[in-house]
Amino acid sequence: ACSNSTSDAKSSSSAAPAASSSSSSAAPAASSDAATSETSSAAGGASNSDTVYKIGFQGPLSGDNQQLGINESNGVELAVEQANASGDLGFTLELVKSDDVGLPDKSPAAAATLIQDTGVVGVVGPAFSGSTKAVGATYSAANLALISPSATNATLTTSGFTAFHRIVPTDAVESAGTAKWLAKTVKSVFIVDDLSDYGKGAADELEKGLKSAGIKTQREGVDAKTTDYSAIAQKVATSGDEALFYGGYDAQVSLFARALKSAGYKGVTVTGNGGKSSVFTEGAGDAGDGWYFSCGCLDATTAPAAKDFEAAYVKKYNQPSSTYSPEAYDAANAMISVIKDLAAKGEVTREDVMAGVKALDYKGITTQVKFTESGEVEAATINLYRQEKGVINLLGDMKDQ
Amino acid sequence: MQDFMLNLFSGLTRGSMYALIALGYTLVYGVLQLINFAHSEVFMSGAFASFIVVNALVGENQIPGWVVPLIFLAGLLSGGLAGASVAWGLERIAYRALRRRGAPKLAFLISAIGMSFLLSALAGKLFNRYTNNQFPDYFNKDAVVFTVFGAEIRLIQVIIIFGAIIMMVFLDRLVSGTKLGKSIRGVAEDAPTAALMGINIDKTISRTFVIGGALGGAAGFLYGTAFVFSNTMGFLPGVKAFAAAVLGGIGNIRGAMIGGLLLGIIEVLIPALPFIGTKWTDVVAFVVLVMVLVLRPTGILGEKLGRAA
Amino acid sequence: MTTSMAKTPASEDPPVDTRDVIYEVDDVTLRFGGVTSLNHVSLKMYRGEILAIIGPNGAGKTSLFNSLTGVYTPQEGSIMLAARVGDQPVSVLGQKTHIINRLGVARTFQNIRLFPALTALENIQVGIETRQKAGPVSNMLGLPWARREQRESVKRAYELLREVGLTQRANDLAGSLAYGEQRRLEIARALGTSPGVILLDEPAAGTNPVEKQELADLIQRINREDGVSVLLIEHDMKLVMSIAHRLVVLNFGQKIAEGSPENIQKNPDVIAAYLGSEDDETAEGEI
Amino acid sequence: MYLFSSLAGSLGISASGTWQNLGSGGWMTAAAFFLFAGTGFVVATVKFTKSKTIIAAGLKLAAPKSSDAGGLFGSPATAKTLLLLVFAAALFYPPTATSFWQSVLVTQIGIYVLLAIGLNVVVGWAGLLDLGFIAFYAIGSYVTAYLVGSLPPKPPWGTMSPLFAIPFAIAVCLVAGVILGGPTLRLRGDYLAIVTLGFGEIVRIVAINADDVTNSTRGPSPQVPHPVINLGFTRFEFGLDQLQYWYLLLIIIVIVVVLFRALEHSRTGRAWAAIREDEVAAQASGVNTFRFKLLAFAIGASTSGIAGVFFASDVGFFTPDNFILNNSILVVAYVVFGGMGSLPGAMAGAAVLTWLPEFLKDQVPAEDRQMWIGAVVLLMMIFRPGGLIPAKRRSAELHDYDHHESLEVSAVPAGEGMGAKA
Amino acid sequence: MALLEVDNIEVRYGAIKAIKGISFDVAEGEIVALLGANGAGKTTTQKTVSGMLRPSLGEIRFDGKRIDGIPAHELIHLGICHVPEGRRVFPRMSILENLEMGAFRFKKPDEQILEHVFEMFPRLRERIKQQAGTLSGGEQQMLAIGRALMGKPRLLLLDEPSMGLAPLIVNQIFDIIKEINVEGVTVLLVEQNASKALALANRGYVLETGEIVLSGTGKDLLADDRVRAAYLGEEIAH
Numbered sequence A: 001a002c003s004n005s006t007s008d009a010k011s012s013s014s015a016a017p018a019a020s021s022s023s024s025s026a027a028p029a030a031s032s033d034a035a036t037s038e039t040s041s042a043a044g045g046a047s048n049s050d051t052v053y054k055i056g057f058q059g060p061l062s063g064d065n066q067q068l069g070i071n072e073s074n075g076v077e078l079a080v081e082q083a084n085a086s087g088d089l090g091f092t093l094e095l096v097k098s099d100d101v102g103l104p105d106k107s108p109a110a111a112a113t114l115i116q117d118t119g120v121v122g123v124v125g126p127a128f129s130g131s132t133k134a135v136g137a138t139y140s141a142a143n144l145a146l147i148s149p150s151a152t153n154a155t156l157t158t159s160g161f162t163a164f165h166r167i168v169p170t171d172a173v174e175s176a177g178t179a180k181w182l183a184k185t186v187k188s189v190f191i192v193d194d195l196s197d198y199g200k201g202a203a204d205e206l207e208k209g210l211k212s213a214g215i216k217t218q219r220e221g222v223d224a225k226t227t228d229y230s231a232i233a234q235k236v237a238t239s240g241d242e243a244l245f246y247g248g249y250d251a252q253v254s255l256f257a258r259a260l261k262s263a264g265y266k267g268v269t270v271t272g273n274g275g276k277s278s279v280f281t282e283g284a285g286d287a288g289d290g291w292y293f294s295c296g297c298l299d300a301t302t303a304p305a306a307k308d309f310e311a312a313y314v315k316k317y318n319q320p321s322s323t324y325s326p327e328a329y330d331a332a333n334a335m336i337s338v339i340k341d342l343a344a345k346g347e348v349t350r351e352d353v354m355a356g357v358k359a360l361d362y363k364g365i366t367t368q369v370k371f372t373e374s375g376e377v378e379a380a381t382i383n384l385y386r387q388e389k390g391v392i393n394l395l396g397d398m399k400d401q
Numbered sequence B: 001m002q003d004f005m006l007n008l009f010s011g012l013t014r015g016s017m018y019a020l021i022a023l024g025y026t027l028v029y030g031v032l033q034l035i036n037f038a039h040s041e042v043f044m045s046g047a048f049a050s051f052i053v054v055n056a057l058v059g060e061n062q063i064p065g066w067v068v069p070l071i072f073l074a075g076l077l078s079g080g081l082a083g084a085s086v087a088w089g090l091e092r093i094a095y096r097a098l099r100r101r102g103a104p105k106l107a108f109l110i111s112a113i114g115m116s117f118l119l120s121a122l123a124g125k126l127f128n129r130y131t132n133n134q135f136p137d138y139f140n141k142d143a144v145v146f147t148v149f150g151a152e153i154r155l156i157q158v159i160i161i162f163g164a165i166i167m168m169v170f171l172d173r174l175v176s177g178t179k180l181g182k183s184i185r186g187v188a189e190d191a192p193t194a195a196l197m198g199i200n201i202d203k204t205i206s207r208t209f210v211i212g213g214a215l216g217g218a219a220g221f222l223y224g225t226a227f228v229f230s231n232t233m234g235f236l237p238g239v240k241a242f243a244a245a246v247l248g249g250i251g252n253i254r255g256a257m258i259g260g261l262l263l264g265i266i267e268v269l270i271p272a273l274p275f276i277g278t279k280w281t282d283v284v285a286f287v288v289l290v291m292v293l294v295l296r297p298t299g300i301l302g303e304k305l306g307r308a309a
Numbered sequence C: 001m002t003t004s005m006a007k008t009p010a011s012e013d014p015p016v017d018t019r020d021v022i023y024e025v026d027d028v029t030l031r032f033g034g035v036t037s038l039n040h041v042s043l044k045m046y047r048g049e050i051l052a053i054i055g056p057n058g059a060g061k062t063s064l065f066n067s068l069t070g071v072y073t074p075q076e077g078s079i080m081l082a083a084r085v086g087d088q089p090v091s092v093l094g095q096k097t098h099i100i101n102r103l104g105v106a107r108t109f110q111n112i113r114l115f116p117a118l119t120a121l122e123n124i125q126v127g128i129e130t131r132q133k134a135g136p137v138s139n140m141l142g143l144p145w146a147r148r149e150q151r152e153s154v155k156r157a158y159e160l161l162r163e164v165g166l167t168q169r170a171n172d173l174a175g176s177l178a179y180g181e182q183r184r185l186e187i188a189r190a191l192g193t194s195p196g197v198i199l200l201d202e203p204a205a206g207t208n209p210v211e212k213q214e215l216a217d218l219i220q221r222i223n224r225e226d227g228v229s230v231l232l233i234e235h236d237m238k239l240v241m242s243i244a245h246r247l248v249v250l251n252f253g254q255k256i257a258e259g260s261p262e263n264i265q266k267n268p269d270v271i272a273a274y275l276g277s278e279d280d281e282t283a284e285g286e287i
Numbered sequence D: 001m002y003l004f005s006s007l008a009g010s011l012g013i014s015a016s017g018t019w020q021n022l023g024s025g026g027w028m029t030a031a032a033f034f035l036f037a038g039t040g041f042v043v044a045t046v047k048f049t050k051s052k053t054i055i056a057a058g059l060k061l062a063a064p065k066s067s068d069a070g071g072l073f074g075s076p077a078t079a080k081t082l083l084l085l086v087f088a089a090a091l092f093y094p095p096t097a098t099s100f101w102q103s104v105l106v107t108q109i110g111i112y113v114l115l116a117i118g119l120n121v122v123v124g125w126a127g128l129l130d131l132g133f134i135a136f137y138a139i140g141s142y143v144t145a146y147l148v149g150s151l152p153p154k155p156p157w158g159t160m161s162p163l164f165a166i167p168f169a170i171a172v173c174l175v176a177g178v179i180l181g182g183p184t185l186r187l188r189g190d191y192l193a194i195v196t197l198g199f200g201e202i203v204r205i206v207a208i209n210a211d212d213v214t215n216s217t218r219g220p221s222p223q224v225p226h227p228v229i230n231l232g233f234t235r236f237e238f239g240l241d242q243l244q245y246w247y248l249l250l251i252i253i254v255i256v257v258v259l260f261r262a263l264e265h266s267r268t269g270r271a272w273a274a275i276r277e278d279e280v281a282a283q284a285s286g287v288n289t290f291r292f293k294l295l296a297f298a299i300g301a302s303t304s305g306i307a308g309v310f311f312a313s314d315v316g317f318f319t320p321d322n323f324i325l326n327n328s329i330l331v332v333a334y335v336v337f338g339g340m341g342s343l344p345g346a347m348a349g350a351a352v353l354t355w356l357p358e359f360l361k362d363q364v365p366a367e368d369r370q371m372w373i374g375a376v377v378l379l380m381m382i383f384r385p386g387g388l389i390p391a392k393r394r395s396a397e398l399h400d401y402d403h404h405e406s407l408e409v410s411a412v413p414a415g416e417g418m419g420a421k422a
Numbered sequence E: 001m002a003l004l005e006v007d008n009i010e011v012r013y014g015a016i017k018a019i020k021g022i023s024f025d026v027a028e029g030e031i032v033a034l035l036g037a038n039g040a041g042k043t044t045t046q047k048t049v050s051g052m053l054r055p056s057l058g059e060i061r062f063d064g065k066r067i068d069g070i071p072a073h074e075l076i077h078l079g080i081c082h083v084p085e086g087r088r089v090f091p092r093m094s095i096l097e098n099l100e101m102g103a104f105r106f107k108k109p110d111e112q113i114l115e116h117v118f119e120m121f122p123r124l125r126e127r128i129k130q131q132a133g134t135l136s137g138g139e140q141q142m143l144a145i146g147r148a149l150m151g152k153p154r155l156l157l158l159d160e161p162s163m164g165l166a167p168l169i170v171n172q173i174f175d176i177i178k179e180i181n182v183e184g185v186t187v188l189l190v191e192q193n194a195s196k197a198l199a200l201a202n203r204g205y206v207l208e209t210g211e212i213v214l215s216g217t218g219k220d221l222l223a224d225d226r227v228r229a230a231y232l233g234e235e236i237a238h
């Protein structure tokens, strides 16, 4: 009767470092023999130098929402591999992945793993907003720069996390877009969120937007651990609201989608970037058809700028890239560019990397990586997607829909 | 009225699964005065085993309508069988040795907890750790069977409610009418003396676990079909079913049934009230439990094994 | 019936004060569903006496005990209690068991109920300490008065152990004592609560004649030396007749007789309902 | 594999193999062991013989034999030596440990030892099965977060440094303990277990759903700041260094242990033992069983609350997921595993079982840890049902099977004080 | 050949040796009494015979067949019925259900025997539906004996049947034992009430700390000074 969430319930009470990191017991630079398989594989095309710098990645690599994390870690891994293979680094780059299961309570341990590893000079991630919130201050205190490819909660850049930067637009922007779009077609919206920083944040922003557009709304929160959505689905179905928005992540939306179908809900169904992944498509089955997704993210399979990236990705992973893979690739490359510049000048410290990240101006495949004072990226587009016959298709820029 | 009916049936659906699981708790409690903490893993094992069977039978194929009931039955049986064997092994490993040593009650509880950890982690290792595995869609679960007061009652609900009721009636007969039932009650009340009457204690206890396990495993299949399943799925339904068993009067078979159904209904009806909200579902369950126990310390029907009142 | 037990013939000036009533049971009726286990029972118990309650199995003796100690609440009648000298009578109906104990009523059980995992000494201390004041905080901090109380409780417990002849076994677990020793320990624990009256439910059941003798001596000593009144249920007539000052006989929940041992032994109703014909007794005695 | 502390690092000592994870601290501790073992043994034997002579001298009124550690650690000399060894290790090992183990020591071992000590009062001494113990830990944590201003509602009187929340947490937990215990402590064993379990879940779910108060699953925000102790003349600021927390925690644990030990051997402790052994007989002996049970509950609750404050202060961030039922069950498992009713047992149980998963981390895949822990617990219970260090008072419970119930218990259910309506 | 032969058995509780090698026998149709102080090992002996305990040494034969080590639930099929110490009725079952449990080894309880039990103990018939746990001590004792009779014993083991019974009932119980015996049931009786037991028994054994110290016919033992002093509580020294 006793096991709880995915990996191990006990360590959920733990703030012990590395409680849930899968592969990341990375050795300090000194003891190279202890490098784990995963770290060395990332070091793939080893360069001739024996200086080693590491970038960390924090995100969910296990648990229900692992696909979102894996998408990103693949992107980062690809970037690191390409950098090492390019031969012009002058040092070896290693990737240290730290698994936070996407849960805030596992985040401190995951962060501690990276922070305690003095070889780590910069971090891509955390992937999720809640995880970021839990450790933003810790990373900032440790002066370890973060570039998140996907943590979209609006308040992350206003919480005094000096280390935090992101290359995607916030949920405030995304949800405002969704609200405008919804207001064009429906008069009442049922809003459900998963109580997480991301889900609730997105839902809050949406509610704000809809209210100001004079749309009637209704709110409920459902813990992300729920596996039985029949009660809430029934409530939605009998509410008569014309649209439903769910703020939360892929695995949960897919269950909700099924429950809604069972309950016979016929309205417009929408979710944010957290829902857009293959996990949703597979989990929801045909109940997922018709769902809309808003996402400040690029579809690398169609975007011309990402052609090379997509080819390399498919070659390495035997599957097309997915949500946030290109963004993670960009974030990693941006980070690498900073380290590379510093390494050319001498030793690379966390402080230097931090300063370097703040001063970045790097052209990525998804966007121009250049941060405002608060750590936001300057340029941003929100796209609208829709699932049809088990495939999520890009409909285009939200503004135009 | 329509909403009420909808909720009532969805409550009954949940409730009948709780009741099936609760029976396992109650039976074991009846004979050993112990909370079998690993029973939730028995339930879980039923879901996995039946998935393997059903998935093998269905595969990617299109299933003709007349085979569906057979597959369903196969799922039910394999779930029950798996539950029964896990429960049997559980008793052998985690209980019998301690019983022989005359261990204190809590030691049993802890060894059952150890077993529960082990089984759940083992299932995670053997299969996977996603919390949302699903059975193949081999029939239209959501087909509307009939409508009451405008509420559409779906196939899966009907199957679960009737399946559970049939199993419970069967169990009730088994325990109240037969020698097995007598020996269970005898061991429950005073094991050494029961032995003097010619009752084989070990066998009786084993059988009790097996019966409870079979029901729990079958419930695992039903649950997996209706919702999703995982290696940790046992936990919450397990706790609730245990609560249901206590609610009805632990050790009391009909109590477990009534407690389970009641808990399921309450759990759906109360949060459906406009001012409460579905997120309080689990709280409602526990608050009701606490209140009932404070008012009626031995549960609704009291503690007698195998009797209604 | 030439036994050694009749050391103190009961008639020999009992220390009884008939003006001072400990228990006044008035017209008490106790029912369980269809079973009436006490049927309009009235009786008085006086300070200083050893009062025995006898009667056939199921006559309601234990039920009476349970009513006197607040375990059962009779549907009708009243039970007033003034256990210690100078107490005002209070009603025991509906009172909690531990309150009744504090009012000066101690009891033992028909089946021994010690704390088997505590030592003999500790068993008695539990009783003694319910009369003490120190709270958990002063215990934790080991404040002076708490320690003084603790010393007193150990001292008193040893006294009681000596009184029941168990000094040697002070530090043995109660569960490891022999049956007869456990019976005596249970009495010592009861005495630890400084009762005015002690209720003994079949204390001699399952003990052998030698132990019965020791028990009889002990009860008389408690009664005479400690001034504790004794209410006794017992089926062993030798024991009862040798130590009781007065007897009350119950049958089918009703009081059928009351009086001195001599009178009771001759009472034809009692013989018919309970004692059996004299022939049996003598026949056996002659062998 | 992890960073060695600078001390060990500069000494250049390093270990290898599977024990690597322990850092060089193992070796240094071994040294300290030897040092202390010597003195410890001497002190212990001297004391031991002395107390024997006192008894021989005829001072008969000596208090009864201490009744906790029996069995393996039966003799007072070994017990004392062992105690000294443990204490030496607690003092001298942590600075030499890797920072990984330092934080395991604080956030896992230390805190759970404290929790186990608290629960031991409830389960081990008073014999009440509490499956919602973590709720009080949660309450302690949330009280702290509230008082430092990390929750949406702000305290009207301004914020404070986290550790000063201890008295408030104790007070709130006492009240919560009494609120829970008041109506429910009259229930018998397993009913109490399910009610406490329900209470634990209610607290957790309320923490999730009372969004405006607790910030739901997002946890306190901003994080709980690191504690500052400002005594006017000196000012002590805690940082990320786990050692500071360790020594603070050690002090807390020592104080609690000393106090609880005194309690165990006082009238309160005996009353609990009596209730546990036979509630009806305890009542008949004048023990106000309800009051003592409530007391045990409240004491356990407040200990748990202290642990909560400490946890919140150290880690700074938590969510309702830190307070899942599983953790309540685990604390019970620690206590039973170590030896119910035995203080050293409960502590050892918690220490071993919290250490084990961290240790296993390098030996088995992370996902398999739960399985190993389950197996260890299972084997332990099968082969040593009394626990690691069984309590002497409890060991009498290890009767054989046919002893399990005196007839009168079931024969007179009314005697249990509930169905007494006749 | 005796019905029951106990041959040099030794029984232990862990390290404690409760029975240190005793031998005795009970012939078909006999009543044999086991006497002894508290803790002498009477109950232990009976439990070993009925299969609740296993001897660590020695043999027990019933009807010539070895039975030591056979568990209680199998032994009952040979007709060894045990009225255990402390009555041990099933407290939450009714009187009737308790009696039916006594006949568990048969497909159906024998109505005639049931009737016979009710004749012997009319109180049981009056309370046929009452929960056994709420019966008075003496009533429970009657029930326990009745329950054993339902199992159609060949050998009836009685452990202190008179404990807690009113004097009148004690006499009745001994009459009933006699009656059962006359009907062909062999009885092995443990009693504190030595005088009554020996008066009834054909033969008796006296146990002391796990060993048999005396044996003989009931009459002889009753006349024995040591028995009179130790078990009848009589002073013979004057």
Ligand SMILES: Nc1ncnc2c1ncn2[C@@H]1O[C@H](COP(=O)(O)OP(=O)(O)OP(=O)(O)O)[C@@H](O)[C@H]1O
Pocket (backbone or CB within 6 Å): C032, C033, C035, C036, C037, C055, C056, C057, C058, C059, C060, C061, C062, C063, C064, D414, E134, E135, E136, E137, E138, E139, E164, E166
């Ligand atoms: N809780 C109860 N429910 C129903 N009947 C009860 C209950 N308690 C006692 N009785 C009945 O009340 C009657 C008196 O019982 P009680 O235990 O007082 O007898 P007693 O005089 O002590 O007998 P004994 O000498 O055999 O111990 C019995 O017939 C018994 O069955």
Ligand SMILES: Nc1ncnc2c1ncn2[C@@H]1O[C@H](COP(=O)(O)OP(=O)(O)OP(=O)(O)O)[C@@H](O)[C@H]1O
Pocket (backbone or CB within 6 Å): C179, C206, D400, D403, E013, E016, E018, E036, E037, E038, E039, E040, E041, E042, E043, E044, E045, E085
């Ligand atoms: N379960 C047990 N564990 C350990 N020792 C036991 C156990 N049961 C009995 N003993 C011991 O075995 C010895 C014999 O006990 P037994 O019960 O057979 O005596 P008895 O002759 O029946 O006494 P009584 O007259 O008190 O019933 C005693 O010393 C007793 O303490």
Ligand SMILES: CC(C)C[C@H](N)C(=O)O
Pocket (backbone or CB within 6 Å): A068, A069, A127, A128, A129, A130, A150, A151, A152, A153, A198, A273, A274, A275, A324
């Ligand atoms: C990977 C993404 C779905 C993460 C999400 N946008 C968040 O902020 O948490």
Ligand SMILES: [Mg+2]
Pocket (backbone or CB within 6 Å): C061, C062, C063, C110, E136, E137
């Ligand atoms: Mg009685």
Ligand SMILES: [Mg+2]
Pocket (backbone or CB within 6 Å): E042, E043, E044, E085, E159
């Ligand atoms: Mg005996």
